[in-house]
Amino acid sequence: MDSSRRQILKFFGISTLAMSTKPLLDAFAADPAAEGAESKETFLAGPEALKARQWAMVIDTREFHSLEDVEPLIEACHSIHNVPNLPIRRHEIKWIWETEYKHAFPMKGARFMAEELEHRPFLVLCNHCENPSCCRACPTQATFKRESDGIVLMDFHRCIGCRFCMAACPYGARSFNFRDPRPFIAETNKKFPTRAKGVVEKCNFCAERLAVGRLPACVEASEGKVTFGDLYDPDSPVRERIKTNYTIRRKQSLGTEPSIYYIV
Amino acid sequence: MLELAIRGSKKYYGWMLFLLSIIGVGFFFYLKQLDFGLGITGMSRDVSWGFYIAQFTFLVGVAAGGVMVVLPYYLHDYKVYGRVTILGEFLAIAAVVMCLLFIVIDLGQPMRVFNVPLYPSPNSVLFWDFIVLNGYLFLNLIVGWNVLEAERNNVHYQAWVKPFIYLSIPWAISIHTVTAYLYAGLPGRGFWLTAILAPRFLSSAFASGPALLILLCLIIRKTTNFDPGREAIQTLAKTVAYAICLNVFFFLCEIFTVFYSQIPEHMDHFKYLFTGLHGHGAYVPWMWASLALMLLGIILLVNPITRKNEGVLAVACVVIFAGTWIDKGMGMISGGFVPNPLHEVTEYIPSVPELIISLAVWCVGFLVLSALYKIAVSVKEEVGT
Numbered sequence: 108m109d110s111s112r113r114q115i116l117k118f119f120g121i122s123t124l125a126m127s128t129k130p131l132l133d134a135f136a137a138d139p140a141a142e143g144a145e146s147k148e149t150f151l152a153g154p155e156a157l158k159a160r161q162w163a164m165v166i167d168t169r170e171f172h173s174l175e176d177v178e179p180l181i182e183a184c185h186s187i188h189n190v191p192n193l194p195i196r197r198h199e200i201k202w203i204w205e206t207e208y209k210h211a212f213p214m215k216g217a218r219f220m221a222e223e224l225e226h227r228p229f230l231v232l233c234n235h236c237e238n239p240s241c242c243r244a245c246p247t248q249a250t251f252k253r254e255s256d257g258i259v260l261m262d263f264h265r266c267i268g269c270r271f272c273m274a275a276c277p278y279g280a281r282s283f284n285f286r287d288p289r290p291f292i293a294e295t296n297k298k299f300p301t302r303a304k305g306v307v308e309k310c311n312f313c314a315e316r317l318a319v320g321r322l323p324a325c326v327e328a329s330e331g332k333v334t335f336g337d338l339y340d341p342d343s344p345v346r347e348r349i350k351t352n353y354t355i356r357r358k359q360s361l362g363t364e365p366s367i368y369y370i371v
Numbered sequence: 372m373l374e375l376a377i378r379g380s381k382k383y384y385g386w387m388l389f390l391l392s393i394i395g396v397g398f399f400f401y402l403k404q405l406d407f408g409l410g411i412t413g414m415s416r417d418v419s420w421g422f423y424i425a426q427f428t429f430l431v432g433v434a435a436g437g438v439m440v441v442l443p444y445y446l447h448d449y450k451v452y453g454r455v456t457i458l459g460e461f462l463a464i465a466a467v468v469m470c471l472l473f474i475v476i477d478l479g480q481p482m483r484v485f486n487v488p489l490y491p492s493p494n495s496v497l498f499w500d501f502i503v504l505n506g507y508l509f510l511n512l513i514v515g516w517n518v519l520e521a522e523r524n525n526v527h528y529q530a531w532v533k534p535f536i537y538l539s540i541p542w543a544i545s546i547h548t549v550t551a552y553l554y555a556g557l558p559g560r561g562f563w564l565t566a567i568l569a570p571r572f573l574s575s576a577f578a579s580g581p582a583l584l585i586l587l588c589l590i591i592r593k594t595t596n597f598d599p600g601r602e603a604i605q606t607l608a609k610t611v612a613y614a615i616c617l618n619v620f621f622f623l624c625e626i627f628t629v630f631y632s633q634i635p636e637h638m639d640h641f642k643y644l645f646t647g648l649h650g651h652g653a654y655v656p657w658m659w660a661s662l663a664l665m666l667l668g669i670i671l672l673v674n675p676i677t678r679k680n681e682g683v684l685a686v687a688c689v690v691i692f693a694g695t696w697i698d699k700g701m702g703m704i705s706g707g708f709v710p711n712p713l714h715e716v717t718e719y720i721p722s723v724p725e726l727i728i729s730l731a732v733w734c735v736g737f738l739v740l741s742a743l744y745k746i747a748v749s750v751k752e753e754v755g756t
């Protein structure tokens with residue numbers, strides 16, 4: 108088995124080891140069998156799959172002015188990925204959300220910035236770091252960087268819920284299922300797994316869509332404001348945007364090498 | 372020797388039943404946690420580790436503290452500790468049992484804990500922590516048991532035990548070093564990202580562990596016919612005195628670097644803990660109390676007049692144990708998560724079920740400790756040392 112295929116299998120928890128530990132898991136995850144079966148059919152990379160050495164994203168924040176501009180992107184992501192809407196903030200789960208400049212880029216703010224910039228909505232999500240501290244911390248490799256295209260993925264069946272990855276992520280990109288999320292999903296997308304309580308989750312760069320040749324949902328919903336492509340392909344749209352615009356990344360100084368670039 | 376743990380006085384049974392009843396209540400709440408999820412605790416997306424991991428961190432220290440009697444006794448042949456070494460080793464066992472329990476109850480998917488050995492991940496510090504903690508438990512069981520058994524039979528312990536004894540000494544240092552590395556290697560968490568964290572952990576461990584041991588010795592002397600010896604207690608007290616001085620010194624080193632450099636990412640966590648940040652300051656009184664307790668402990672223990680008075684010594688040990696517990700068992704973990712990576716303040720207050728479950732784990736620890744000490748003391752009484 109080549110490594111990318113093995114990684115995909117790993118992701119969906121259908122490797123032999125995962126199979127053999129299944130009875131054990133069933134005791135705790137409410138419905139893991141269904142998750143596995145669904146994901147197997149839908150997500151294995153097909154012939155039309157999009158490929159890259161390292162997927163990256165450029166967000167043109169100049170194009171986002173108000174909450175109405177960002178909400179469709181957040182909604183597109185959260186609805187197809189069965190991200191629940193939990194009533195208590197403590198239990199909150201989010202893959203992509205908006206925040207102000209000073210929170211997206213703490214310690215990087217100028218004083219007396221333009222009001223517009225200060226209140227502009229900045230989208231933040233997992234950076235699919237090239238040197239991800241979350242994967243380094245995970246004691247089970249339940250979160251891992253896929254060698255084939257650099258996406259940082261989660262194996263919901265292997266995660267033990269220790270939350271070391273959450274402490275290790277310097278971007279607050281990860282959420283934990285503090286309770287069973289399923290009753291709080293407005294409309295379940297049957298093509299994507301729901302999660303059990305007790306595991307960590309985060310943005311997956313729409314690995315399931317890339318596998319069938321589609322761009323990530325937020326990119327599609329952004330109508331051109333967010334660009335997606337291969338960071339190592341000099342002709343890719345992201346390279347074009349990075350070359351022609353001044354971009355910044357979150358907490359560059361930490362050495363994680365985030366793959367989300369912001370035009371401010 | 373196990374039979375010694377079951378045969379006991381009415382008082383002993385009463386004490387064990389008392390512990391068991393609290394454990395029962397805690398277990399009930401743990402079942403609720405299993406059913407609902409970790410949402411019954413006060414933890415959140417921003418403060419994703421709380422009271423459980425803090426207790427774990429503190430107790431790794433108590434476990435490592437046992438080495439403060441093992442080292443002088445076995446390495447320097449310091450005979451005075453002949454009576455307390457087994458108590459130190461058994462305290463370490465009880466503390467490691469609590470550590471392991473705290474890790475498991477903190478997991479979102481506890482049934483999957485064996486995924487850690489199933490998918491060995493040497494790049495994860497947690498993987499190493501798993502190894503060193505289990506190893507330390509194993510070492511102390513072997514050493515403590517065999518040495519005590521030999522003592523009971525009036526023979527010298529067997530030669531093969533010796534390497535395990537020597538190994539257990541650096542191993543004790545390793546458990547708390549690795550535990551500090553859980554935190555000290557995380558980018559973007561300014562509170563923990565400091566090379567002094569492991570030394571700080573160790574110094575507080577070498578104060579809190581022996582302080583508890585002194586208290587236990589005093590209790591044993593009161594309640595049984597076994598006297599660990601005044602000299603042993605006094606020597607231990609000196610260990611506590613210097614360890615707590617070092618701990619405060621290391622803390623001040625950290626404060627200097629953080630506040631002289633004025634780097635906000637590092638300062639804000641201390642500000643949150645000691646003065647409050649953006650109107651949130653639940654920990655402020657606790658942190659000052661912790662500092663005051665540690666300073667009071669230094670005064671009482673460094674001064675020979677107060678140290679030599681066993682009544683005052685007992686107070687000093689309680690004070691130091693409480694001070695280091697607040698520092699590590701409360702502030703160390705929450706402080707690292709507030710403010711969060713986006714520089715927002717979400718406070719963490721443990722929930723009642725969380726506190727009850729934690730208390731129950733402490734009771735499991737004391738149950739194990741009581742049984743082990745019962746064995747040790749019975750043997751000591753038997754051989755009449």
Ligand code: SF4
Nearest residue numbers: 233234236239241276
């Ligand atoms: S943003 Fe956080 S979760 Fe995402 S890859 Fe980087 S370190 Fe990991």
Ligand code: SF4
Nearest residue numbers: 245266267269270272
């Ligand atoms: S919570 Fe899951 S993904 Fe995160 S470090 Fe632990 S096992 Fe790995």
